[in-house]
Amino acid sequence: MLHHVEDITDLDGLLAGDTRDAPDVEAGDQAVRAENRNLRLALRTRGDIEQAKGILIGQRGCTPDDAFALLVELSQATNTKFHVVAQALVDETLRRAAGNRPFSE
Secondary structure, X not given: OOOOHHHHHHHHHHHOOOOOOOOOHHHHHHHHHHHXXXXXXXXXXXXXXXXXXXXXXXXXXXXXXXXXXXXXXXXXXXXXXXXXXXXXXHHHHHHHHHHOOOOOO
């Protein structure tokens, strides 16, 4: 995709066989792939993060922004990825809730 006039002049050079100023397609491809991986991870973990925020809001009566800040603080203090902290909170909350349920047949 051409974005600037300079892109057209670069294209003219490439068509003429001059590759000295050619854009690094491989690096661009790698950057797009990395962004794609990051976006997929964000989509997969968004639910866990929102659930963890909801748990904190319910337990502490804080705002969504405060809940997010608490998760960030815990993530940084433990040097643990943010989404891993959120998932651990959700898992632990579910584990504790399952232990408090009466036995059903």
